[in-house]
Amino acid sequence: MATSRILICDDEEGILKYLKKLLESQGMAVETFSSGTALLKRLSAGEAADADLLLQDVRMPDMDGIQVLREVKRIRPPLPVIIMTAFGTIDAAVEAIKLGAYDYVTKPFPKEKILGVLENVLERELLIRENRVLKDELGKPYPSDTIIFRSDRFREVYELTLQVAASSANILIQGESGTGKELIAGATHQNSLRKTRRFLSINCAALSDTLLESQLFGHVRGAFTGAVTTQKGLLEEADGGTLFMDEIGDMSLPIQAKLLRVIQERDFIPVGATRPKSVDIRFVAATNKDLEKEVAEGRFREDLFYRLNVISIALPPLRERKEDIEPIACHFLKKYAQRMKKKVDSFTPEALELMTGYNWPGNIRELENVIERAVILARGSAISAENLPMWKKPADPPGAPDNGFVSLEEIEREHIQRTLAKTGFHKSKTAEILGISRKTLDRKIVEYGLKTPGE
Numbered sequence: 001m002a003t004s005r006i007l008i009c010d011d012e013e014g015i016l017k018y019l020k021k022l023l024e025s026q027g028m029a030v031e032t033f034s035s036g037t038a039l040l041k042r043l044s045a046g047e048a049a050d051a052d053l054l055l056q057d058v059r060m061p062d063m064d065g066i067q068v069l070r071e072v073k074r075i076r077p078p079l080p081v082i083i084m085t086a087f088g089t090i091d092a093a094v095e096a097i098k099l100g101a102y103d104y105v106t107k108p109f110p111k112e113k114i115l116g117v118l119e120n121v122l123e124r125e126l127l128i129r130e131n132r133v134l135k136d137e138l139g140k141p142y143p144s145d146t147i148i149f150r151s152d153r154f155r156e157v158y159e160l161t162l163q164v165a166a167s168s169a170n171i172l173i174q175g176e177s178g179t180g181k182e183l184i185a186g187a188t189h190q191n192s193l194r195k196t197r198r199f200l201s202i203n204c205a206a207l208s209d210t211l212l213e214s215q216l217f218g219h220v221r222g223a224f225t226g227a228v229t230t231q232k233g234l235l236e237e238a239d240g241g242t243l244f245m246d247e248i249g250d251m252s253l254p255i256q257a258k259l260l261r262v263i264q265e266r267d268f269i270p271v272g273a274t275r276p277k278s279v280d281i282r283f284v285a286a287t288n289k290d291l292e293k294e295v296a297e298g299r300f301r302e303d304l305f306y307r308l309n310v311i312s313i314a315l316p317p318l319r320e321r322k323e324d325i326e327p328i329a330c331h332f333l334k335k336y337a338q339r340m341k342k343k344v345d346s347f348t349p350e351a352l353e354l355m356t357g358y359n360w361p362g363n364i365r366e367l368e369n370v371i372e373r374a375v376i377l378a379r380g381s382a383i384s385a386e387n388l389p390m391w392k393k394p395a396d397p398p399g400a401p402d403n404g405f406v407s408l409e410e411i412e413r414e415h416i417q418r419t420l421a422k423t424g425f426h427k428s429k430t431a432e433i434l435g436i437s438r439k440t441l442d443r444k445i446v447e448y449g450l451k452t453p454g455e
């Protein structure tokens with residue numbers, strides 16, 4: 001996380017010093033102001049643009065804190081403000097909250113209290129900012145990522161995708177993690193009449209109910225504390241386009257009910273608004289859960305399931321379409337060789353065989369990671385078996401696990417053997433170096449069947 005930048009405005013020298021020291025000790029960058037005028041001057045000049053938070057005292061000689069707050073909210077609405085009240089004057093605190101302050105603390109405050117409040121705000125800000133970035137990212141036209149395959153199994157899926165893309169029916173994509181659900185979702189949009197409108201996406205598993213709801217529905221100004229501006233939700237922004245709802249199986253029942261209403265009525269009401277807005281959205285949902293089972297067990301609404309599952313696309317795992325491994329591997333090889341500026345352009349036959357024999361629990365995403373790593377490790381122009389994590393040394397002792405990993409025992413065995421060799425098989429010296437007793441060493445030599453000269 002980047003350094004948090006905190007502004008503090010208080011007329012008491014002692015408080016400024018105390019807070020500055022405390023926050024700086026937590027790795028925050030602090031700027032202090034001894035009057036509201038000084039602070040507002042800087043903010044209205046467009047300075048301190050990267051500030052994350054303002055700690056504002058209520059009692060100030062030149063201009064009272066509430067007045068400062070009002071101005072700050074006018075000049076820089078998104079800047080969260082925490083009000084410090086000196087005399088526990090709850091009235092001022094309540095007024096501050098109504099005016100858009102994020103929270104308040106009562107002086108004198110223990111340091112845990114102030115740090116707790118700050119952490120809260122900063123975390124929330126970070127989340128909102130990440131969401132904003134995410135939205136900006138997804139607002140761009142969806143990159144028509146190449147979908148690669150050779151198998152008939154996937155060809156069928158791909159043809160179905162193109163065929164249903166043109167319709168306006170909702171689509172449910174099911175498949176194990178890493179099988180390409182998001183890629184296929186993008187393809188349904190790209191190949192539809194909606195492609196000139198937006199493809200937006202939201203991950204239902206990553207957000208709390210409150211955040212998910214406000215992201216989807218948006219809110220009007222003043223709908224809740226901190227809602228200082230009206231914010232459009234994804235439903236409104238995706239109007240005319242496609243909304244991709246990833247990990248739909250993780251959506252809570254209350255939000256499911258709200259989503260069902262949107263799909264049925266084709267309208268929605270932003271949080272805090274009174275009138276519904278109508279929308280035209282194609283919903284594409286994805287999950288790696290077995291949704292029918294979720295329905296049977298009462299975790300997913302049956303009516304919503306049928307609304308989303310008008311068309312269903314099931315993505316087969318990579319191990320059930322092994323012909324696709326080679327062409328997709330070559331695709332990633334090209335991508336990473338180019339990115340790392342390495343001249344690697346092929347696989348040895350052994351490497352290909354190893355990849356085909358593997359069962360790929362993480363599917364295409366795992367394949368991508370494996371190739372990226374292999375390109376880093378490759379020494380020649382071809383990726384060899386040794387560059388793959390599922391490769392196992394031919395000389396591995398019998399009984400070693402065949403997943404390419406090495407057990408601690410194996411490492412210990414090798415290390416003892418090597419140390420013995422280095423000390424010229426001087427057992428006491430070896431035991432001393434290894435930090436074990438002579439007796440233990442003897443036992444391990446027998447246990448591991450280690451070689452000593454003459455044996």
Ligand SMILES: Nc1ncnc2c1ncn2[C@@H]1O[C@H](COP(=O)(O)OP(=O)(O)OP(=O)(O)O)[C@@H](O)[C@H]1O
Binds near residue numbers: 145147176178365
């Ligand atoms: N057929 C394919 N051709 C080329 N690249 C693919 C193919 N299928 C998947 N990929 C790539 O593999 C990665 C994983 O795909 P994607 O994110 O669509 O999977 P997912 O099913 O949504 O996974 P998760 O359930 O983990 O979210 C992406 O980088 C994607 O571009």
Ligand SMILES: [Mg+2]
Binds near residue numbers: 181
């Ligand atoms: Mg995904």
